[in-house]
Amino acid sequence: MAENANQQEKNESLTRRRFLKNSGIAIGGLAVGGALGSLIPFKDKTDKDGVKTEQKAENYNLALMFFTQQQFRMVEAATERIFPADDNGPGAKDLGVAYFIDHQLSGDWGFNAREYMQPPFFKGEKVQGYQGRLRRREIFDIGLRELQNHSLKKFEKNFIDLDEEQQIEVLTDFAEDKVQLTTISPSGFFNMMRTATLEGAYSDPLYSGNRNMDGWKMRNYPGSQMAYTDVIDQEFKVIAPKSLKDHLGH
Structure with a gap:
């Protein structure tokens, strides 16, 4: 039995x-x-001649978590004007800065989660930074809508359809508070986007910006090195940058 x-x-x-x-x-x-x-057998991918080929891994980190498609394209265009491509290297668009900002707004930074956000609210001094009830994600929502409205009013075109000089004019109006808004400070929104653009260009690629560490490479910045013991007593030398991801398993 x-x-x-x-x-x-x-x-x-x-x-x-x-x-x-x-x-x-x-x-x-x-x-x-x-x-x-x-349990599932996988076959190697081969080309027409029967030669094994390597499949390129997709970067699934490049997905929107907060912006709409229109908002994303606006931020991509605006950040490229703030940090344009030139002879030194790629601009904000190729560095993935818009993805960085999108992902930041979807998390604690966008919710001001680690900041005191209770009333009363007073107009702060410039050295105090933003003083108000709106979260950063709300400021971006309003700011992008007003950016679009100002573009339509000034040039009768969507912001993403303007040429580079016209986009710069619109952004300059915001930076110099030439746009009359009652909900947010135009220059406050522009400065927030400018700061986020620079952070996205030079942050660790783990956070979706600084694609391929090209932002670091333009500055000869070594990134997240585990140690410098092998070069600390030598003359200055350029070190290939490393991301936090490169240290997984160490």
């Missing part, structure tokens, strides 16, 4: 395993890396 029970349990286990394996294949191997991943 015990032997028959053990055989029956073994058969059931094999049946379940076969079912899981077939199910994994049926759903396209969605459980890759888990229990199913070890």
Whole structure:
């Protein structure tokens, strides 16, 4: 009896395993890396000549978490005017700055989560920075809407459809408080976006900006090195930058 029970349990286990394996294949191997991943056979990708080729990994970090598509394109255009591409290297667009800002606004920074945000609210001195009830994500929502409105009023075009000089004019109007707004400070919004642009250009790529560490490379900045013991007693030398991601598993 015990032997028959053990055989029956073994058969059931094999049946379940076969079912899981077939199910994994049926759903396209969605459980890759888990229990199913070890059961699903994967074929190497080959070209037409039968030569194995490496598949380029997709960067799924480049996804919107806060902005609408229109807002994203506006921020991408505005930040490129603030940090344009030139002979020294890529601009904000190619560095992924708009993704950096989007992801920051979706988290604690966008909610002002670590700041005291209770009344009463008073107009602060310039050295005190922003003093008000609106969160950064709300300021960006309002600021981008007003940027679009000012663009339509001044040039009768959407901001993203303006040429570079016209976009600069619109941004300059905000920077110099030439736009009459009752909800937010135009220059306050511009300065917030400018600061976020620079942070996105030079932050660790882990946070979606500074793509390929090109922002660091333009400055010969070494990034997140584990140590400098091998070069500390030598003359200055350029070190290839490293991201925090490069130290995983160390």
